[in-house]
Amino acid sequence: xxxxxxxxxxxxxxxxxxxxxxxxxxxxxxxxxxxxxxxxxxxxxxxxxxxxxxxxxxxxxxxxxxxxxxxxxxxxxxxxxxx
Amino acid sequence: xxxxxxxxxxxxxxxxxxxxxxxxxxxxxxxxxxxxxxxxxxxxxxxxxxxxxxxxxxxxxxxxxxxxxxxxxxxxxxxxxxxxxxxxxxxxxxxxxxxxxxxxxxxxxxxxxxxxxxxxxxxxxxxxxxxxxxxxxxxxxxxxxxxxxxxxxxxxxxxxxxxxxxxxxxxxxxxxxxxxxxxxxxxxxxxxx
Numbered sequence: 001x002x003x004x005x006x007x008x009x010x011x012x013x014x015x016x017x018x019x020x021x022x023x024x025x026x027x028x029x030x031x032x033x034x035x036x037x038x039x040x041x042x043x044x045x046x047x048x049x050x051x052x053x054x055x056x057x058x059x060x061x062x063x064x065x066x067x068x069x070x071x072x073x074x075x076x077x078x079x080x081x082x083x
Numbered sequence: 084x085x086x087x088x089x090x091x092x093x094x095x096x097x098x099x100x101x102x103x104x105x106x107x108x109x110x111x112x113x114x115x116x117x118x119x120x121x122x123x124x125x126x127x128x129x130x131x132x133x134x135x136x137x138x139x140x141x142x143x144x145x146x147x148x149x150x151x152x153x154x155x156x157x158x159x160x161x162x163x164x165x166x167x168x169x170x171x172x173x174x175x176x177x178x179x180x181x182x183x184x185x186x187x188x189x190x191x192x193x194x195x196x197x198x199x200x201x202x203x204x205x206x207x208x209x210x211x212x213x214x215x216x217x218x219x220x221x222x223x224x225x226x227x228x229x230x231x232x233x234x235x236x237x238x239x240x241x242x243x244x245x246x247x248x249x250x251x252x253x254x255x256x257x258x259x260x261x262x263x264x265x266x267x268x269x270x271x272x273x274x275x276x
Contacts, residue, residue, distance in 0.1 A: 001103075001106050001224060001227060001228055001231065002228065004102055004106075004224065005223075005224035005228060008099060008102075008224070009223075009224075014097055014098075014099065014101075014102055015102055016097045016101070016102065018102050018105035018106055018109065019084075019105060019108075019109060020109050020112055020113065023109060040097070042096070042098075
């Protein structure tokens with residue numbers, strides 16, 4: 001939950017797929033939030049618009065790849081707690 | 084997945100509150116599945132809460148969320164069941180998270196409703212200040228993070244809390260795609276559900 005909050009507070013990126021299978025627990029008991037493939041940058045002004053016809057994505061593949069690296073490599077090396 | 088997204092994924096964009104709610108569902112799932120050392124029969128409730136979905140409507144849309152509405156209302160996986168499953172502060176965290184989600188979804192129904200009932204529900208939600216207060220609370224992660232902070236500060240022993248899985252493994256439809264190979268036996272870093 002900490003990782004999720006950090007990502008959102010710093011970059012306005014929402015994970016959007018928080019589930020049992022996407023939270024790993026290290027041997028030390030720390031949680032790692034993985035699989036940011038569905039993550040998306042929240043566009044503040046268009047936030048509350050219905051999305052039936054338009055699905056606005058901002059740089060999704062670049063961002064999710066970036067976060068995969070951040071979340072899958074950094075926490076393991078530095079032991080960050082994510083839950 | 085949040086109740087709001089299961090009921091109608093197109094009504095609005097995905098919000099922080101949806102992800103925060105997902106953390107609640109993860110916690111409830113882990114507890115009812117892995118902390119059931121008293122052998123309660125919770126499988127029907129689990130199916131209802133986590134898997135319920137409607138029949139497709141005329142346009143082919145399928146809704147979910149009815150079971151989760153029952154859970155945030157305290158009807159499924161009531162406080163009595165949760166406190167029987169987990170005595171640690173985990174139980175308190177679940178109930179605190181649930182109370183915010185309870186208010187967020189006040190008066191809501193998952194069944195297909197005729198227009199006059201829909202407008203009655205909308206009116207009730209508009210006039211009930213608890214709904215807006217809950218929405219405000221879930222604009223950021225602060226409230227939920229504070230709940231964990233407070234309860235983890237009580238010296239909750241997470242070293243070995245004796246998890247077990249009492250549900251018989253079922254055939255995984257994905258298994259055939261992976262050649263039926265049992266997962267996570269040697270990788271050591273996968274949390275298997």
